[in-house]
Amino acid sequence: MPDPCQHARSYLVRGITVVEIHGTIDLSTVGDIQVHTDAATAPHDARVIVDLRPVEFLDCSALGLLCRARRRALERNGHLMLVCVRPWHLRILKAAGLSELFQPLATIQDALNRER
Incomplete structure (x- = not known):
């Protein structure tokens, strides 16, 4: 797992990699965050x-x-779940036509429960 950085940290919960993103995701930070999403989606399954x-x-x-992270996970027979609760972020996902694709969940626990 990559070392934590200002905008992302990764950790394991019941064998599932959680990539927790902080602050701002824009062109200036996406590279640091991508290190975490790439590492999380690299393994098969x-x-x-x-x-x-x-x-x-x-x-x-x-x-x-x-x-990109979702595609990488699917290409390796894995899957990616998204935890997102801020109304503005959910509106952006919906406007981009991605809310059905990602089906955002409210908590890590909700995602872990869906895993079963």
């Missing part, structure tokens, strides 16, 4: 939760990052 709850701001580069 990767099970990943991306937690956006601590994110204050995101732009279209965040959507690209999420789509």
Whole structure:
């Protein structure tokens, strides 16, 4: 797992990698965050939760990052779940046509329960 950075940290919960993202996701931070999402989605059968709850701001580069992580997980027979509760972020996902694709959940526990 990559070392924590200002905008992301990764950890394991019941064998699932959680990538917790903080602060801002934009062109200036997406590279640091991508190190975490790439590491999480690298293994075959990767099970990943991306937690956006601590994110204050995101732009279209965040959507690209999420789509890339999901594609990488699926290509390796894994899956990615998204935890996202901020109304503004949910509206962005919906406007981009990604809310059905990601089906955001409210908590890490909700994602773990869906895993079963």
